[in-house]
Amino acid sequence: MQLAGKIALVTGAARGLGKGCAEAILERGAKVALLDTDDSEGQETVAAFTLKYGADTCTFILCDVTDKDQLEGAFQQVVDRFGGLDLVVNNAGILSEFDWEKCINVNLISVVRGCRLGLHYMGKQNGGNGGLIINMASVAGIYAFPAPVYATTKAGVVGLTRSLGMDHKFGKDGVRVNVLCPSFTMTNFITDAKGKASEEDLQQMQDMVEKGGGFLQIPDVVKGFVKLLDDDDKNGAALEVTLQGLKYHGCESGPWEHE
Numbered sequence: 001m002q003l004a005g006k007i008a009l010v011t012g013a014a015r016g017l018g019k020g021c022a023e024a025i026l027e028r029g030a031k032v033a034l035l036d037t038d039d040s041e042g043q044e045t046v047a048a049f050t051l052k053y054g055a056d057t058c059t060f061i062l063c064d065v066t067d068k069d070q071l072e073g074a075f076q077q078v079v080d081r082f083g084g085l086d087l088v089v090n091n092a093g094i095l096s097e098f099d100w101e102k103c104i105n106v107n108l109i110s111v112v113r114g115c116r117l118g119l120h121y122m123g124k125q126n127g128g129n130g131g132l133i134i135n136m137a138s139v140a141g142i143y144a145f146p147a148p149v150y151a152t153t154k155a156g157v158v159g160l161t162r163s164l165g166m167d168h169k170f171g172k173d174g175v176r177v178n179v180l181c182p183s184f185t186m187t188n189f190i191t192d193a194k195g196k197a198s199e200e201d202l203q204q205m206q207d208m209v210e211k212g213g214g215f216l217q218i219p220d221v222v223k224g225f226v227k228l229l230d231d232d233d234k235n236g237a238a239l240e241v242t243l244q245g246l247k248y249h250g251c252e253s254g255p256w257e258h259e
């Protein structure tokens with residue numbers, strides 16, 4: 001997708017991977033709305049971006065993606081303010097194995113709602129111009145991962161993306177849908193992980209980090225995000241990001257596709 005002059009919405013964008021993706025969008029000449037529950041960090045991030053990229057290039061919207069009215073209101077606010085919507089990044093996510101219903105609400109239900117809202121505003125069948133949705137899952141949605149509820153939500157996002165990215169849907173709505181699946185990346189997500197899953201599972205994760213060669217850094221994941229922006233012919237695919245590089249999944253056809 002050529003981003004110059006386009007309009008984007010990124011959830012969970014006050015810090016971390018969402019902030020990194022939002023900056024990549026700004027660098028490519030689009031305007032971006034950053035949604036987050038962290039008001040102070042969100043305001044700080046938008047102030048820094050405004051200094052760097054210019055006034056009216058970005059805005060912060062205080063929004064809890066699990067609140068249906070807040071998320072719907074945020075999408076409408078972006079369209080009203082910037083005059084349209086071309087790119088949605090459903091990034092907000094948490095690790096929360098003990099309050100597992102919250103994990104499902106943030107990581108899966110809100111992503112379904114974000115996709116539906118993106119299709120509502122961008123879908124050609126609704127008078128939109130088409131567009132792109134990039135969901136943030138994890139390699140935990142592809143391979144076995146110690147935190148079962150977190151893994152379930154991420155696998156759900158991969159499945160959601162593959163379904164929404166089927167050719168017959170693109171023919172109708174003109175919206176490409178992809179999912180980014182990073183491995184362990186050094187953000188607050190990691191440093192705040194203690195107490196969010198069992199000690200045993202966290203130790204397993206640490207062992208996985210060590211076996212995998214350590215942590216990715218945010219720019220490593222942003223590189224995968226930019227590849228998804230550029231690869232217009234990969235609708236429905238998942239892009240894995242590890243220290244070994246980038247790898248597409250989900251372009252293989254299902255058993256019913258063979259002649």
Ligand SMILES: NC(=O)C1=CN([C@@H]2O[C@H](COP(=O)(O)OP(=O)(O)OC[C@H]3O[C@@H](n4cnc5c(N)ncnc54)[C@H](O)[C@@H]3O)[C@@H](O)[C@H]2O)C=CC1
Pocket residue numbers: 011012013014015016017018035036037038063064065066091092093094106136137138139181182183184185186187188189190
């Ligand atoms: N850090 C990692 O190792 C990996 C992270 N991911 C995924 O990447 C995404 C971003 O994670 P990070 O940037 O690492 O985490 P982070 O914790 O640094 O940032 C997450 C952001 O989302 C916001 N957020 C959380 N709940 C929210 C809600 N209900 N409504 C709105 N905003 C909310 C937080 O305030 C924060 O600003 C998540 O979906 C995570 O599952 C995927 C693979 C690896």
Ligand SMILES: CC/C=C\CC(=O)/C=C/C=C\C=C\C=C\[C@@H](O)[C@@H](O)C/C=C\CCC(=O)O
Pocket residue numbers: 095137138139140143145182183184185189190191193202203205206208209
């Ligand atoms: C296959 C896994 C793929 C992606 C990871 C993911 O999606 C989510 C990971 C969520 C939590 C990971 C927590 C890891 C915790 C352990 O590594 C801790 O020991 C790390 C704690 C601190 C490391 C940072 C530091 O050294 O200060």
